[in-house]
Amino acid sequence: MLALVVTAFGGTDVLQVVEQPIPEPSEGQIRIRVKAASVNFSDVMARQGRYHNASQPPFVPGLDVAGTVDAVGAGVTTFVPGQRVVAFPSGGSYSEYTLADVALTYAIPETITFDTAAAMLTVSVTSYELLTKVTHLLPGERVLVHAAAGGIGTVALQLAKHLGAGLVIGTVGRDEKMAVAKAHGADVVINYSHGSFADAVMAATDSHGVDVILDSVAGDAFSDNLRCLANFGRIAAFGSASGKPGYVATTELHGSCRSVLGYSMGTTRRLRKESLRASVEAVLTLAANDQLMIPISAKFPFEEGAKAHKFLESRTSTGKILLTMDRV
Known part of the structure; x- marks a missing residue:
């Protein structure tokens, strides 16, 4: 063969x-x-x-x-x-x-x-596991999906909607990808190349922040994740496409009851x-x-x-x- x-x-x-x-x-x-x-x-x-x-x-x-x-x-x-x-x-x-x-x-x-x-x-099972077994998405919660026009992103947007998310936000790096994310379930699409996605998320949620973040990027984006993660919110870290790890201080977690959770399909x-x-x-x-x-x-x-x-x-x-x- x-x-x-x-x-x-x-x-x-x-x-x-x-x-x-x-x-x-x-x-x-x-x-x-x-x-x-x-x-x-x-x-x-x-x-x-x-x-x-x-x-x-x-x-x-x-x-x-x-x-x-x-x-x-x-x-x-x-x-x-x-x-x-x-x-x-x-x-x-x-x-x-x-x-x-x-x-x-x-x-x-x-x-x-x-x-x-x-x-x-791979993309649908990863997305489903992240939303159900890792972050335990609850009906009505707000969700942020990075790389929203990609393989996992387009599926995760749909599954978040199917599972009852109240607001689904996607990030992309190119304007031409915004329509793709919209077509697959994003209520709000943010092009992070135009400015801070964390600021845009806070504006879209009336300063509440999001309850669940699916992060395959890490690196510098991880710090911005924490800026827009609501109390009791959960970040699912399942990749580092940026080539860099993300870091969190425990003091940013316990007082707000927030969590960072890891997942690997492999x-x-x-x-x-x-x-x-x-x-x-x-x-x-x-x-x-x-x-x-x-x-x-x-x-x-x-x-x-x-x-x-x-x-x-x-x-x-x-x-x-x-x-x-x-x-x-």
Whole structure:
């Protein structure tokens, strides 16, 4: 089979198409014939050597995959060859075939395409977990979503609305992305390149602040998060796209009953994989019922993974980017 491999940490030129043997499923695993794989920012960070718990080169990147069951390992009774599935693979998804544990594999509803299934898995489950299990969003609360026109952002806006948020605010870095965030559920959209988003949030909430913040940026933005976080508010820190960590003094938390909470999809997949199934089933049901839209801004042939990474790194993309494996 062919696989797109990170041959060394570095730029997009380290992504090379390599011939590899088709993997054999072990006990409790299935082999998936790949139809589509999602491109996530964590793939870029893994390629650069900046992703926590990242593999050492050479490795196949990719966090989520959609395709058909090609073979099953010993003890597998819940999936059969030919079945349409979406999964968090064991060894990357940028390849013609990949393996996945049964516990991290899910049947695709008939009304969901391979493209939508691949595009939605990581971003929708991450968003759902952040809003339900991490921050415990309550009906009527105000929510701030950073990178609101991106893959997680466009989904998190919709899910916040679905879960009963009273006001949903999104931040973007370009004027042309404001309409995208609006179209996916933001009541207020702030372009942080025009000034302090914290000041704009306070103005939009009559100086109350927001109750929940989803932060994948950290760095300097984290301090501004604290400036517009209401009493009893919660920040979910789940990334550092800025390349820098954020810092908080404990004195900024206890007197106001505010919290900073961490989340990692990778750690959850490794250590609490069974806990993800309820969230996966919830978002798949929403998508199957047309209650959750997954915008796909671009699709690239499998061999053009480097172009897909460049497009994502350009910060001009919106929604999701896919790699397609149409020849298998």
